[in-house]
Amino acid sequence: MKKTILVCCGTGCIAGGSLAVAAALKEKISELNADAAVETGIKQTGCNGFCEHGPIVKIMPDDISYYRVRVKDTAEIIGNLGKKPVERLLYRDDAGKRVKSQMENPFYATQKKLVLRNIGDIDPGNINDYIFRGGYEALKKALSTPPEDIISEVEKSGLRGRGGAGFPTGRKWRIAAGYDNFPKYVIMNGDEGDPGAFMDRSILEGDPHSVLEGIAICALAIGASEGFLYIREEYPLALRNVKKALADAENAGILGDSIFNSGKSLHLSVVRGGGAFVCGESTAMITSIEGGIGQPRAKYLYPTEQGLWNKPTVMNNVETFSNIPLIIGDGGAKFAEIGTENSKGTKVFALVGKIRRSGLVEVPMGTTLREIIFDIGGGIPGERRFKAVQIGGPSGGCLPESLLDVSVDFDTLLSYGAMMGSGGMIVMDERTCMVEVAKYNVEFLAKECCGTCVPCREGLRKLLDILTKICGGTGDNADLEMVESICEALKETSRCGLGKTAANPVLTSLKYFPGEYEEHIAQKRCKAGVCGMGEAK
Amino acid sequence: MNIQIDGKTCIAEPGESILETARRNNIDIPSLCHHEALPGLACCRLCVVEIEDATGNRLVVASCVYPVAESVTVYTNTEKIKKHRRTNLTLLAGHVPEVKGVLLAYCREYGVIRDDSHMKAVVKEKCILCGLCVTACEALGNSAIQMAMRGIDRVVAPPFNEPSLNCIGCASCARVCPTDAIDCESVSGNRKIWGKTFSLVKCAACGEPYATVDELDWLKGKLLDTELNLAYCPNCRRRVSVNTGK
Numbered sequence: 001m002k003k004t005i006l007v008c009c010g011t012g013c014i015a016g017g018s019l020a021v022a023a024a025l026k027e028k029i030s031e032l033n034a035d036a037a038v039e040t041g042i043k044q045t046g047c048n049g050f051c052e053h054g055p056i057v058k059i060m061p062d063d064i065s066y067y068r069v070r071v072k073d074t075a076e077i078i079g080n081l082g083k084k085p086v087e088r089l090l091y092r093d094d095a096g097k098r099v100k101s102q103m104e105n106p107f108y109a110t111q112k113k114l115v116l117r118n119i120g121d122i123d124p125g126n127i128n129d130y131i132f133r134g135g136y137e138a139l140k141k142a143l144s145t146p147p148e149d150i151i152s153e154v155e156k157s158g159l160r161g162r163g164g165a166g167f168p169t170g171r172k173w174r175i176a177a178g179y180d181n182f183p184k185y186v187i188m189n190g191d192e193g194d195p196g197a198f199m200d201r202s203i204l205e206g207d208p209h210s211v212l213e214g215i216a217i218c219a220l221a222i223g224a225s226e227g228f229l230y231i232r233e234e235y236p237l238a239l240r241n242v243k244k245a246l247a248d249a250e251n252a253g254i255l256g257d258s259i260f261n262s263g264k265s266l267h268l269s270v271v272r273g274g275g276a277f278v279c280g281e282s283t284a285m286i287t288s289i290e291g292g293i294g295q296p297r298a299k300y301l302y303p304t305e306q307g308l309w310n311k312p313t314v315m316n317n318v319e320t321f322s323n324i325p326l327i328i329g330d331g332g333a334k335f336a337e338i339g340t341e342n343s344k345g346t347k348v349f350a351l352v353g354k355i356r357r358s359g360l361v362e363v364p365m366g367t368t369l370r371e372i373i374f375d376i377g378g379g380i381p382g383e384r385r386f387k388a389v390q391i392g393g394p395s396g397g398c399l400p401e402s403l404l405d406v407s408v409d410f411d412t413l414l415s416y417g418a419m420m421g422s423g424g425m426i427v428m429d430e431r432t433c434m435v436e437v438a439k440y441n442v443e444f445l446a447k448e449c450c451g452t453c454v455p456c457r458e459g460l461r462k463l464l465d466i467l468t469k470i471c472g473g474t475g476d477n478a479d480l481e482m483v484e485s486i487c488e489a490l491k492e493t494s495r496c497g498l499g500k501t502a503a504n505p506v507l508t509s510l511k512y513f514p515g516e517y518e519e520h521i522a523q524k525r526c527k528a529g530v531c532g533m534g535e536a537k
Numbered sequence: 538m539n540i541q542i543d544g545k546t547c548i549a550e551p552g553e554s555i556l557e558t559a560r561r562n563n564i565d566i567p568s569l570c571h572h573e574a575l576p577g578l579a580c581c582r583l584c585v586v587e588i589e590d591a592t593g594n595r596l597v598v599a600s601c602v603y604p605v606a607e608s609v610t611v612y613t614n615t616e617k618i619k620k621h622r623r624t625n626l627t628l629l630a631g632h633v634p635e636v637k638g639v640l641l642a643y644c645r646e647y648g649v650i651r652d653d654s655h656m657k658a659v660v661k662e663k664c665i666l667c668g669l670c671v672t673a674c675e676a677l678g679n680s681a682i683q684m685a686m687r688g689i690d691r692v693v694a695p696p697f698n699e700p701s702l703n704c705i706g707c708a709s710c711a712r713v714c715p716t717d718a719i720d721c722e723s724v725s726g727n728r729k730i731w732g733k734t735f736s737l738v739k740c741a742a743c744g745e746p747y748a749t750v751d752e753l754d755w756l757k758g759k760l761l762d763t764e765l766n767l768a769y770c771p772n773c774r775r776r777v778s779v780n781t782g783k
Binding site for chain 1: 577578579580581582583585598599602603604620621624625628629632665668683684686687689690691
């Protein structure tokens with residue numbers, strides 16, 4: 001029986017040496033194939049998500065997953081093809097048992113892969129791999145569907161934007177479709193900049209066609225024939241794979257002058273981001289694409305009405321677009337079966353920090369933090385205690401142990417002062433100082449905000465000063481009052497979403513860990529042992 | 538159209554901002570980054586006001602860019618707004634140790650006590666990064682200065698911090714600056730600004746230096762065939778043209 005060897009070549013595994021592993025496997029296979037009746041194939045795939053245990057090699061259809069594979073292991077892997085799996089390369093589960101299949105691995109067992117449906121199984125550089133798995137069927141269907149019905153289907157699915165704010169995708173499309181002002185544009189936001197987040201990168205690297213298909217469907221729905229893919233320059237592999245996918249799709253007549261010979265055109269171009277975090281904000285990104293300095297616009301106008309070059313524009317996140325082919329293909333109602341009442345579908349998280357199994361996970365909306373961190377992530381390494389989890393990137397909030405059982409969905413997270421954000425999830429243990437974490441986030445935002453408006457630029461500058469003082473053991477209670485006023489001004493008077501949410505890490509650490517601030521100020525003590533307290537130590 | 542601002546019915550022109558309507562109706566809203574000749578910049582966030590829509594929802598917006606609409610009621614001076622203005626002024630004043638002029642007046646009005654306890658690193662900073670200079674230069678078509686860097690490192694500078702080829706020494710930037718932050722020296726027939734030195738031209742009538750040579754060259758290029766006697770300063774030019782009928 002024909003075997004296929006899948007070698008994970010996502011950025012994480014490449015860093016672990018997977019390209020050399022793939023080359024070694026290829027060489028050995030060609031020797032093997034020379035005198036074997038059955039051919040063995042090899043494929044380089046996108047990210048499997050369990051990067052910490054990479055490079056990952058899978059043998060199909062035997063469903064064997066090997067982890068931490070080195071070049072020296074390749075001979076044994078090939079030698080054992082069709083026989084007993086190489087025991088020492090299998091994953092050891094929590095009970096200490098070696099498990100063969102990916103689905104027996106507790107990291108994967110309870111995940112639900114919709115967005116990541118193809119990643120790790122297909123070669124992102126081969127358009128036929130995508131088509132073979134039903135790719136671009138949804139686009140064909142959309143071509144014969146009136147735009148109005150496409151939008152209704154997306155509305156029915158309840159899909160909300162995966163970039164952070166969670167705006168209903170269907171409603172956004174309907175607003176843009178409603179303007180009789182051409183040309184219209186569609187933009188993919190791939191400027192993922194949160195520290196520790198790599199959801200969009202993995203999707204772009206591992207399954208670029210699913211995103212292109214989603215964008216094409218959106219373009220048909222709103223009546224756009226031009227679009228831009230904004231990807232940050234720091235993602236070289238994502239850029240390369242997307243550019244190749246785009247060229248392949250155009251050569252195949254799927255995108256370009258005439259989508260599947262329908263006469264409808266869609267021209268997409270890749271725009272490389274220069275590394276400014278603030279360019280992830282929609283109007284800043286639009287300005288950046290237009291060639292200006294990436295800073296959010298002052299006007300109270302939505303891009304759906306006046307976006308790129310003041311034309312109606314729909315901007316969605318990578319993950320949002322990747323969901324679209326599923327919704328159009330299987331119907332919005334089916335998609336809406338997954339998730340909670342107001343947050344439908346799944347969400348991909350980058351689970352990182354002080355956690356035993358870190359990586360890329362996809363779970364249905366409404367899964368609890370405890371399930372993600374302890375069941376999938378395996379909890380905190382060593383005998384340490386869980387302390388907090390930060391959700392939603394640098395402007396997300398830090399939630400304590402008492403909130404581990406809350407449901408992860410847009411509205412619940414918001415009600416506790418955190419936010420879904422794009423899906424970064426950083427786990428912290430008892431050796432983490434929450435004041436120092438707040439300081440870290442404020443410092444990041446102070447350097448990465450555009451610096452235009454006073455509350456954000458000067459507020460973050462002052463917050464950073466005060467938090468540095470508190471961490472150094474010279475803070476006082478008057479400082480905390482100032483912190484509160486700044487946070488209020490930030491929330492209400494900042495120009496854009498970055499500023500409005502910038503206070504979250506400070507506010508949540510004050511709300512859920514007030515004792516730590518008190519200790520730093522009154523006793524000049526940092527329980528976690530992170531802050532050096534100068535002479536008071 | 539009519540719009541309710543602080544309980545007063547104000548007549549507004551469609552398309553104008555709440556700030557413009559309010560000021561024309563003698564309702565004072567503070568601002569540092571607004572100039573009537575330039576578009577709203579929405580940087581200083583002192584012009585924030587509360588608006589209430591038909592359903593009673595309240596929202597804080599920057600009045601210099603929020604367009605007037607009959608459906609909203611505006612409150613310019615609520616406790617919440619005053620508090621935000623005080624915070625933003627405190628932050629600005631903390632960053633600019635030499636608080637003067639309009640900023641100082643606002644600080645007094647809103648009871649801001651200058652607190653520079655954390656600002657020891659800042660020496661003699663005057664610029665509040667409102668962006669008026671950059672916008673004025675851009676409006677004139679020169680764009681010799683720009684906002685450089687981002688976040689707390691943001692500064693106003695010519696490209697690469699080198700004297701800009703586009704700068705004509707007109708000093709419009711210095712004139713619109715609310716805090717007098719731009720170094721512009723005029724001594725012995727020369728003007729120094731943004732690292733460049735310009736020769737000043739004296740008015741043929743009153744003898745006061747009134748423009749730089751580069752500025753007049755630029756102006757000639759813009760005026761094309763229009764007859765305008767550039768030998769005189771704007772004041773004398775008016776007088777001369779009245780007297781000569783030209």
